[in-house]
Amino acid sequence: MTAPPPDAALDALKSRIAAAQLGAAAEELGTVIAIADGLARLSGLPGAELNEVLTFEGGARGFVLALEEDQVQAALLDTAEGIAAGCTVKRTGEVLSVPVGKALLGRVLDPLGRPLDELPPPETGERLPAERPAPTIIERDFVSEPLETGLLVIDALFAIGRGQRELIIGERQTGKTSIAVDAILNQAGGEVICIYVAIGQRTSSVARAIETLRCRDAMSRSIVVVADPAGEPGLRWLAPFAATSMAEWFRDRGNHVLIVYDDLTKHAATHRELALLSRQPPGREAYPGDIFYLHARLLERSGKLGAARGSGSITALPIAEIDAGNLSAYIPTNLISISDGQIVTSAALFAANQRPAVDVGLSVSRVGGKAQAGAMKAVAGRLRLDYAQYLEMKMFSRFGGFGDAATAARLVRGERIAALLAQDRFQPLSLLTQIALLAALDAGLLDKVEPDRIPVLKQALTAPLAADPRLDALRSDTARLPDELRSALADIVRATLGLT
Ligand SMILES: Nc1ncnc2c1ncn2[C@@H]1O[C@H](COP(=O)(O)OP(=O)(O)OP(=O)(O)O)[C@@H](O)[C@H]1O
Ligand SMILES: [Mg+2]
Incomplete structure (x- = not known):
């Protein structure tokens, strides 16, 4: 018998090392103490880390939401069916991640990248963590290229630049989603990749948006991420972060991405729901103290990268809903202060048939003017x-x-x-x-x-x-x-x- 050539033996050894499951953490077990409303309280798991994925007996997954002295709070990512107090739960040692890549284009997915469009799961070999650090100041560049929405009121008066974060804010049923969807439609045939993230939106409204994108040829360069209001709160919480990771994959390859978060008011409500259920101390309007940080770290991930990082960009259009025209409520003021301007829609203008019902007096774009075409x-x-x-x-x-x-x-x-x-x-x-x-x-x-x-x-x-x-x-x-x-x-x- 001849010995295999030394290179092949080395390669075989390397691949066995790579495939080996290392670390005690992967086998750490815990027990479910209580489970309700998409949230599980667990004991054990002393080594668990924030955002780590856990698997429950029966295969359902969840992720670590909060760490307490002797307990762990986990949000579920699958239905709670079959999970009860006393079930075992296992650490995976992996942080929450989502599939990324070109194969996602044209698809309707849930925040974990699972298909919602009755097609097979997207074939991509790559994954990225859902929470990733924002680019540093040095890595960024100025916003200098326009992102045209095709809406005269915005392009002429409140121009948006690639890499900008422009809030669309207004009362319910004032055409907020329509403005964002029109902006996506205007990218058809262009180079901008669009991601529409529906967080707790009515199914009929999401279906209408998808239908619109399909009919008007915008779907092939778009991804729709849906976390429906009846699903697990953990999925709704994850949706904007997961979708941003999908956007970052394209941005890191020099592409330009437009991402619409519809809407962050619902996301804030989900964050509050999870925080209250996991007994975190409530602050103003019962939101937990980190609500500002939650959206700041999300929106900081948008921006324009410098030439050294490939010059890609993520333009964000977060949507927020207000009550009775009250722009100075807690979540609206938070969002206004972490975005580069806002398009305010008004119920009065909408009722008077001025559509898009943009309130020209209250709206502003803080950086887009620099990107606006000189001729305009x-x-x-x-x-x-x-x-x-x-x-x-x-x-x-x-x-x-x-x-x-x-x-x-x-x-x-x-x-x-x-x-x-x-x-x-x-x-x-x-x-x-x-x-x-x-x-x-x-x-x-x-x-x-x-x-x-x-x-x-x-x-x-x-x-x-x-x-x-x-x-x-x-x-x-x-x-x-x-x-x-x-x-x-x-x-x-x-x-x-x-x-x-
Ligand atoms: N520019 C427009 N011209 C005509 N109709 C419009 C225009 N913009 C919006 N609409 C209509 O107004 C209705 C509400 O629009 P849309 O769903 O975009 O509002 P919204 O503020 O997102 O509502 P919600 O608060 O329910 O999310 C829709 O039926 C839409 O077709
Ligand atoms: Mg809407």
Whole structure:
């Protein structure tokens, strides 16, 4: 018998070492003391670590949520069926992790990457921990490229940059989800990868969002992560963290990702539910003391990476719900203070049919202006002020009007601005169309157009703008809007309106 070549023997030995289960921790056992509401109180497991995965007798899994002196609190990730007091529970020695990779694209998954779309589990060999540190300051770069949403009110007034965290906040049923889904739809055919995370949302609303993405060809570059309201609270708690790890895999390969957390108010409620059940001391509004840290460490993971880390980015659109317009409640103020601006939706505007119902006075984008195209800046500079003045005058003109020509002209202009800012769902406008519309507004071309003709004009402009060779310069470089381009845009709008 000949001895195997030394290299092969070494390789065989190495692979046996790699496959060997090492460490006493893997066999550490504990016992369930009590189990209810998706949370288990355990004894034993002295070596357990935070976020470590545990397996219960019968195969269900959970993760360590809180460590106490002689007990461990674990949140379940599977149904509690078959688990009762006295059952054994085993440490795995692994932190909570999720599958990541290209295979996730186009899929509807739960926070652990298990399929919810009746397809086989995504085939990916890689996993990442659900909780990962945010990039350091040195690794980051400035937000400098725009993330276009296709919604004129946002792109013109509250531009969002890649790597920014822009909160969408408003009362219930004011079109918050619609704004985020429209922003995802606008990335179709582009390079941005989108992740929509539904946390405790109504099944019908999630189904509608998925259907919309499918119908409009946005699904192939998107991932939908769903933690439904009836499921385990542990899964809802995990959802935004798990989805961010999925986003980071793409970001670390130089891609740009847009992630929508719908919504963090529900996530905060889940965190409170788990904290109260595990008897952590309640603080303000019964939230535990670490609620601020929870969302800060989540949103800090978004941002733009520097060239040394591949220049990828994660843009976050967290959504928050408020009651009765109260922006100064605990969770809303927390979220406002850890994001780079907010889009505020208003129930009054929504009821008055101004949709998207963005409150221009309360909304702000703190970093996106630096990423906004120069040509857009050139035409949108006065928009916000003109619109604010119009809103104020409109209120006063109800009491009898002013009569002078300047005020009348402002009111006429304001009505056109309102019509430009209104936009139906699924009708994204290209940057070029937005610039053309605003240039026409600036030139006074729209003052004679009835506001109800403006929606038609928006759609009618697409073809002539795309066909005009004079705009080639603008297509390749949106940093400037020289006068000849401005007048070319005005010409095209005039021709489309039949005003030649
Ligand atoms: N721009 C729009 N044009 C027309 N309809 C719209 C527009 N935006 C939203 N809607 C409609 O308003 C309704 C509520 O929208 P959406 O679900 O986005 O609100 P929400 O604030 O996310 O609600 P919830 O608080 O329930 O999550 C939907 O039926 C949607 O179709
Ligand atoms: Mg919603």
